[in-house]
Amino acid sequence: MSGWATAKPAWVFAGVLLILIFLGWGRFPGMLRGWFYTVCREYGRVNLETSTRGLQETESAHFRVRCQPSDSDVADMVLEAAERVYEPINDALGFRPQGKVLIVIYPTSLELGKSFGWPADQSALGVYWMGTIRVLSPKAWITDESDFDERFWAAGPIAHEYTHFVVDHLTRGNYPRWLTEGLAQREDRDLTGFVFNVDGENLAEQKPYRLDQLDSDFDDRPDQMLAYWQSLAAVEFMDEHYSIDRIKDLINLLGRGYNQEVAFRATFGISFDEFEAGYQFWLQKYIPTTDPLEQVAATEGSI
Numbered sequence: 001m002s003g004w005a006t007a008k009p010a011w012v013f014a015g016v017l018l019i020l021i022f023l024g025w026g027r028f029p030g031m032l033r034g035w036f037y038t039v040c041r042e043y044g045r046v047n048l049e050t051s052t053r054g055l056q057e058t059e060s061a062h063f064r065v066r067c068q069p070s071d072s073d074v075a076d077m078v079l080e081a082a083e084r085v086y087e088p089i090n091d092a093l094g095f096r097p098q099g100k101v102l103i104v105i106y107p108t109s110l111e112l113g114k115s116f117g118w119p120a121d122q123s124a125l126g127v128y129w130m131g132t133i134r135v136l137s138p139k140a141w142i143t144d145e146s147d148f149d150e151r152f153w154a155a156g157p158i159a160h161e162y163t164h165f166v167v168d169h170l171t172r173g174n175y176p177r178w179l180t181e182g183l184a185q186r187e188d189r190d191l192t193g194f195v196f197n198v199d200g201e202n203l204a205e206q207k208p209y210r211l212d213q214l215d216s217d218f219d220d221r222p223d224q225m226l227a228y229w230q231s232l233a234a235v236e237f238m239d240e241h242y243s244i245d246r247i248k249d250l251i252n253l254l255g256r257g258y259n260q261e262v263a264f265r266a267t268f269g270i271s272f273d274e275f276e277a278g279y280q281f282w283l284q285k286y287i288p289t290t291d292p293l294e295q296v297a298a299t300e301g302s303i
């Protein structure tokens with residue numbers, strides 16, 4: 001009986017909270033979804049913090065790197081790359097993280113994949129997930145020892161994954177996948193010069209994906225190169241026709257919990273379908289190459 005008496009206030013509190021969430025979900029669904037997402041993300045972050053506690057840790061002004069002893073010699077290089085992208089990406093998108101961002105280095109693709117439960121054939125140089133960045137050890141994919149640091153800077157995943165971190169926090173998880181993939185590639189390209197090599201992909205002969213296909217089903221698209229390239233092109237399209245400040249306005253509205261339709265209409269003065277139509281029309285007007293910026297310049301005013 002005493003156990004019930006002790007637990008009662010907690011149950012009453014939980015019950016009242018559930019009722020408030022239930023009532024509020026109808027009136028403020030976006031706000032509550034953002035709050036719920038933030039709690040889940042924090043849970044994921046703490047989980048990784050706890051499960052990697054035994055690893056070696058090195059830190060810089062804004063990041064902490066955890067790795068196995070075999071990768072301790074690359075930890076400083078990873079931190080240095082992270083510090084190089086920190087201010088420019090924060091400034092570009094208008095964000096300032098609280099605390100130091102955790103980066104975990106995994107020695108092999110298998111171990112990186114295992115941390116997510118991925119199949120063994122899945123490969124990635126880096127992943128942003130739930131408030132943390134995980135990267136494959138540079139020693140696993142840079143085979144040429146000369147200019148090791150430069151090779152990591154020019155082709156490494158830090159700028160890309162840190163942009164995902166920033167977009168996720170600004171929007172509280174309320175973003176279309178193509179938007180974060182486009183922004184991540186754009187920041188990466190502007191900072192390190194890296195672009196996916198789409199030469200020889202015959203993008204001009206392929207049917208472009210719709211943006212809604214590049215949101216919920218991004219990873220299921222059969223042509224991943226086209227999916228990534230189109231995402232970058234969508235951000236270039238927005239910048240070209242509306243400016244980076246409008247993109248920041250869009251992110252701000254998404255972060256306040258507005259759904260995509262409302263956020264696009266408030267930002268660009270058109271529905272999402274009209275935005276999509278304009279983007280698809282613009283996309284047909286130029287021949288895809290590795291760098292969409294060249295195409296933007298070549299088709300100025302085509303919409």
Ligand SMILES: [Zn+2]
Nearest residue numbers: 160164181184
């Ligand atoms: Zn990405």
